[in-house]
Amino acid sequence: MVRNVLGSLIALVGATAAVWSPFRPWYDGRHGSDVRIEDLFNGLTDNGATLFGSLVLPMVFAGLLTLAGVVLRSRLLVTLAGLVVLGFTVLWMVRQGQHSGELTAGTHGLGVGVANALGGGALLILGALVMRGRTRRVPAHEDDEYGDAYDDRQPSPYTPHRPPPAPWDPGPPPTQEWHPEPYGPAPGAPGPHTPTPPVEWGRDQPRPGPEPGQDDRPTWPGGPQPPPNDPPNDHGPTGPGRP
Template identity: 50%
Template sequence: MIRDVLGSIVALAGAAAAVLSPFRDWYDGRLGRHYRIGDLFTGVTGAHPGVFASILLPFLFAAAVTVVGVLLRSRLLVALAGVVVLGFTVLWMVRQGQAAGSLTVTGDGHGLQEGVAGALGGGVLLLLGAVLMSGRRKRRSRPAEPYAAPGSASPDTWPPTREPGPSVQTSPWPEPEADPYVGPAPGPDDRPTS
């Protein structure tokens, strides 16, 4: 239970970081939402797409998958969301590196910036959340076992006679065993007279 809660919190934090990352600078002062999804497959251009045609869309999809995964306690869905975030971020880095000639990290506002770090961190948090979650456990039902009476040699004998096969007694209760050290029970003629 605690693992599920902790994993869910980490996964939701990762999803939030991934969704917020396109609203920050990614490279040379350009916001992440200013990169088209198509640029990831054809090459980075200077076009500024609408919000839902930008790289934000796969991150929103990953966040929705994360929420569903947390609600269903599905480690697989949360891990899938992490792979989507990391995959699109790495694909963007490859395309941006091809367009710029190289990727650099500088402190003066040029090169990779905090938006990329937020996306990578969000993806890692999603994967970590999936690892932390215990997930759903399948309940295994035990096969029905036949009732074994106490003292019986095998479950197919009742009442317990220690002999295999069905019992020949008509009573549902076992017959009392005779004690060899005690004599026969007194009958009506054996009463003491006074």
């Protein structure tokens, strides 16, 4: 808001200087209101001009553009007004230089009217740069539908106030109930309390032999063990009746 006001004031001052410039001396005491518009495109002459057939016309047009830009807060219109003022002033300087052979400043040279025109055009462009322009209005339905897209921008007096959303409460986590397995162990599988049956060695299952290098002959207490293939030492009864 402050930038718009300050830029508008600068632009209005520049427009005033531009509109007043044709009524001041431009070159060698000749006023800008005495320079015809067509002479700017065909070459300067000493012929006089009517009020709105002279340099007054483009300056007044630039002033009207400035007023419209200030009312509408349009930076484009104010910039266009400054370009019109500077463009016609520079074009006149080119034609005057061709007509006189040179451009000088002083009593018989460039006057205050040219300075007013150049300064007014520069102030118009400066005012356009200072101005912030119009703030985009957001309709109510767009604000509701795309409300999240405008949260980061600066608040505008045209945007309706929206209360902040309530914090989201996820609530307590859901409890998980444990359900026992409805089915028992698979058939033939040992249960948690089923004893393991002992291994029985029958006829169908051979008895494991000794490990290599291990002697499985029985030991006899008090003496050496006899060879495994010798017959038992049975001499029978002793005496004369023995055969």
